[in-house]
Amino acid sequence: MNIKQLRYVFEIANNGFNISLAAESLFTTQPGVSTQLKLLEDELGTSIFIRHGKRVTGLTEAGERVLAYAGEVLLNVSSIRNIGLEYSKEDRGTLSIATTHTQARYALPKTVSEFAKRFPRVRLRIHQGNPSQICEMVVRGEADFVIATESIADYEQLLMLPVYRWNRCVVAPPDHPILAEQPLTLETIADYPIITYDFAFAGRSVINKAFNLAGIKPNIVLTAIDSDVIKHYVELGMGVGLLAHMAFDEHKDQNLRAADVSHLFDYSTTSIGVRRGRYLRRYMYDFIEMFAPNYKREAIAGKLRPGSSIPVFEEENLPLR
């Protein structure tokens, strides 16, 4: 058994059980992957993948278990590599953040540019996706952090640090009648066509919950994954926008007006998530601290160590944005 074989297994499973694809993403040839897989299966005395004739189609029961441990090995190996880099090339490296559009566009820029100034030799990478996609990127080790809102408490392998809470506002063109309604109620909002986030996304479920509880069926005419897209369609007059407070900027969005609706919806919490059991470079801790000043290096390091208990973080006293 060797690390390469475990990586091959991992990659085959993450490429739809297609050995040729896996080989490509491993920058090697298909027969090589095939042979190494066979060697590993022979050594273990049991097959890892289910085969229909020659085609690989899924994991055996043993394979599922092997895959889980193989993933851990790869994670640990990458941690060791990172330790090497930490002590040999202190100021160089990569920081890979997986996040949603809203965070990338409205919450992160300040921290990211500060970080880039402080660590000019660290390459930054921002990946976008929906909450489950970005979480899985971190679980698989393809990204260092995930920054997203809710729905991410489900990943046992992620350590989630709540950072701030936020709520929503209604946006509309300056002359829109909804802006005259005081105070805004769910009923009023439901009178108009609504444009808001896609269901898979950032706090959308909170919106649904509020309307459901009130027994109101809102008229959602358009959903998007992206605050800018929502705002654009609101400008075109397609309806009123319902979006995160931070996504509205009085100066930039001069064609729109916003009205706070914090009283109508639950607050959502945005968290930063890291893979448990992973070694984090010092600059990664610094990034966390820049984004969420209440999380100090040592506190997180302790929680990340394998075998440490799942901490429950206070969500009450988080800053609002």
Place this chain on the structure above:
Amino acid sequence: MNIKQLRYVFEIANNGFNISLAAESLFTTQPGVSTQLKLLEDELGTSIFIRHGKRVTGLTEAGERVLAYAGEVLLNVSSIRNIGLEYSKEDRGTLSIATTHTQARYALPKTVSEFAKRFPRVRLRIHQGNPSQICEMVVRGEADFVIATESIADYEQLLMLPVYRWNRCVVAPPDHPILAEQPLTLETIADYPIITYDFAFAGRSVINKAFNLAGIKPNIVLTAIDSDVIKHYVELGMGVGLLAHMAFDEHKDQNLRAADVSHLFDYSTTSIGVRRGRYLRRYMYDFIEMFAPNYKREAIAGKLRPGSSIPVFEEENLPLR
């Protein structure tokens, strides 16, 4: 980087930073270990061990971290091997129990012989040592289980399952005056020379605590790691024995009489401990269930998975022995 190199690092650290010794315990040659270590250090770009000239004397800061992750890798690799065995040689394997003399001699025989009958092709191995030794054997992966009393809550890497509670009795030759004293008090016991367990051991601290609280200084004339040794010296008239209830057998110990002293000392809890993040063979779960029927396979498996929270087990309703 490869698994072998990580194993070498691990073994060097566990052999007092002596490369020659490590090579021996790895069944290979010293130059081989030396070379591979150098290769790994070169690849990581940082040294793992502190060197005085050519002598290796300790771990660098980076090395400490590397070692921790290397240990995880080796654990995961052995888990994968075990999965292979589980699915290819279901009924064959090894079960390695690290425990104290008292457990091995008085608590385990019934379970062990039952187990041997049910799994005739599983090789059994019982290691003895003091609580910290045997815990570390499990942490290092040299044993599958540790069965011991207290002082083992400190190992974050071990999942401890409390199994039963027990207390102590005083033993003495049949004509000894202490047997006439009713009821027995700490003061009375302290009037006689006492023979009991070594300090490193099984519930010895509970004994100290009781005397300390009462402000009494007991006259402990002899300590041993072994109930049989204690009983032997009691038979010789050197003093009264203070030992675990289960270590006294009315039929076999006909030269001695026992008096219960549960009212004088706190109960001690004996637990079975397994390394977190390790894959356990089915027969291992069966062993646990035979020794502690309230622990079912699925419950433990869930707790063992990496990243799962540290469970707190009830100690209140445990059986007494």
Place this chain on the structure above:
DNA sequence: GATAGTTACGGTAGTCGTAACTATC
């Protein structure tokens, strides 16, 4: 001078890519 570790060297074995072959859809 005994113990511990590194460097040098050669035979062996494992690895990887190309090519040919086979099976599935």
Place this chain on the structure above:
DNA sequence: GATAGTTACGACTACCGTAACTATC
């Protein structure tokens, strides 16, 4: 017939053990 996977083969590389050398205690 196109896609997916295995087997075969040869060049190359890595590995391991012996031996010689060097440093520490």
